[in-house]
Amino acid sequence: MVTRTRFDDSECPVARSVDAIGDWWSLLIVRDAFDGSRRFGEFQRSLGVAKNILTTRLRTLVAGGVLESVPASDGSAYREYVLTPKGEALFPVIVALRQWGEQHFFGPGEPHSELVDRRQGQPLRAVEVLSADGRRLNPDDTTVHKVPTR
Amino acid sequence: MVTRTRFDDSECPVARSVDAIGDWWSLLIVRDAFDGSRRFGEFQRSLGVAKNILTTRLRTLVAGGVLESVPASDGSAYREYVLTPKGEALFPVIVALRQWGEQHFFGPGEPHSELVDRRQGQPLRAVEVLSADGRRLNPDDTTVHKVPTR
DNA sequence: CACAACGGTTGCAACATGCTACCAACAAAG
DNA sequence: CTTTGTTGGTAGCATGTTGCAACCGTTGTG
Numbered sequence: 558m559v560t561r562t563r564f565d566d567s568e569c570p571v572a573r574s575v576d577a578i579g580d581w582w583s584l585l586i587v588r589d590a591f592d593g594s595r596r597f598g599e600f601q602r603s604l605g606v607a608k609n610i611l612t613t614r615l616r617t618l619v620a621g622g623v624l625e626s627v628p629a630s631d632g633s634a635y636r637e638y639v640l641t642p643k644g645e646a647l648f649p650v651i652v653a654l655r656q657w658g659e660q661h662f663f664g665p666g667e668p669h670s671e672l673v674d675r676r677q678g679q680p681l682r683a684v685e686v687l688s689a690d691g692r693r694l695n696p697d698d699t700t701v702h703k704v705p706t707r
Numbered sequence: 708m709v710t711r712t713r714f715d716d717s718e719c720p721v722a723r724s725v726d727a728i729g730d731w732w733s734l735l736i737v738r739d740a741f742d743g744s745r746r747f748g749e750f751q752r753s754l755g756v757a758k759n760i761l762t763t764r765l766r767t768l769v770a771g772g773v774l775e776s777v778p779a780s781d782g783s784a785y786r787e788y789v790l791t792p793k794g795e796a797l798f799p800v801i802v803a804l805r806q807w808g809e810q811h812f813f814g815p816g817e818p819h820s821e822l823v824d825r826r827q828g829q830p831l832r833a834v835e836v837l838s839a840d841g842r843r844l845n846p847d848d849t850t851v852h853k854v855p856t857r
Numbered sequence: 858c859a860c861a862a863c864g865g866t867t868g869c870a871a872c873a874t875g876c877t878a879c880c881a882a883c884a885a886a887g
Numbered sequence: 888c889t890t891t892g893t894t895g896g897t898a899g900c901a902t903g904t905t906g907c908a909a910c911c912g913t914t915g916t917g
Contacts, residue, residue, distance in 0.1 A: 671852040674842075679840075686834060866910080
């Protein structure tokens with residue numbers, strides 16, 4: 558086969574997550590959904606993606622339980638795509654990716670969109686990995702317990 | 708053109724991050740690097756990826772400053788691939804993805820690999836998004852400041 | 858020196874991506 | 888109610904990318 562390799566049966570949660578999202582477009586769709594996009598046309602204009610691609614990605618995300626297709630909120634006969642709780646749980650992933658990008662791909666004065674705390678208008682604190690008792694962990698402070706392949 | 712669309716000039720940091728990583732294989736390579744893999748063959752066996760794919764992905768990651776190619780630590784003439792500081796900064800992204808996967812893609816008793824605190828052997832605390840003053844933020848508590856497109 | 862392991866490269870065939878054109882259902886204006 | 892524009896797609900095509908398998912030089916090993 559030459560289809561893209563699937564990871565949905567991996568015992569590694571990272572692999573399954575990656576598989577469920579599907580591709581980068583899907584992740585940017587989720588980003589836009591966090592940012593308030595709901596309609597097909599909104600996603601299309603914001604992303605500049607071809608409509609057939611957007612169609613398949615939205616379908617995949619709905620099938621994967623990340624998005625949900627609901628009747629439009631303005632009473633029209635169209636439909637809208639909104640995040641499910643499972644989709645909303647991707648928030649830390651998107652924020653972490655955003656912060657990584659901010660730190661490494663923009664020059665000091667280079668403008669970029671910014672995610673801020675709505676209540677105070679302040680940028681967010683950097684996402685951290687913490688131990689059960691609250692210590693800040695670096696990669697070296699952790700280790701992976703592999704499950705025996707049986 | 709039919710090349711995959713690039714996002715490296717987007718003003719959105721999420722898009723640039725996504726573009727820099729390249730594809731899912733690359734992310735899994737980074738995951739394995741956090742898990743201690745260093746050699747070409749280690750990545751290849753762990754991922755089961757075709758060698759030509761692995762070759763190009765490693766090259767892309769090195770070019771993007773995520774990995775670095777260094778002389779092998781065992782004194783042999785081979786080379787190894789290790790994370791740069793920029794690559795290590797992806798740690799929260801991987802952990803967040805892992806936790807999302809754990810929560811949504813495994814049955815209660817289904818076995819999966821697990822990332823634990825090395826010192827105490829305990830699973831990690833869930834990654835959270837916090838405001839500057841430490842409040843836990845949900846997606847609705849935040850808003851994106853878009854930069855004018857000029 | 859022989860032989861295996863390592864780290865690739867090359868050449869396909871199949872699939873995915875992206876573009877453009879097309880189209881049906883809906884909405885708004887007249 | 889008819890015209891016109893918007894919304895949300897589908898269909899077809901050219902090209903790019905993926906994955907497999909075969910091959911190959913270099914390095915380590917007995």
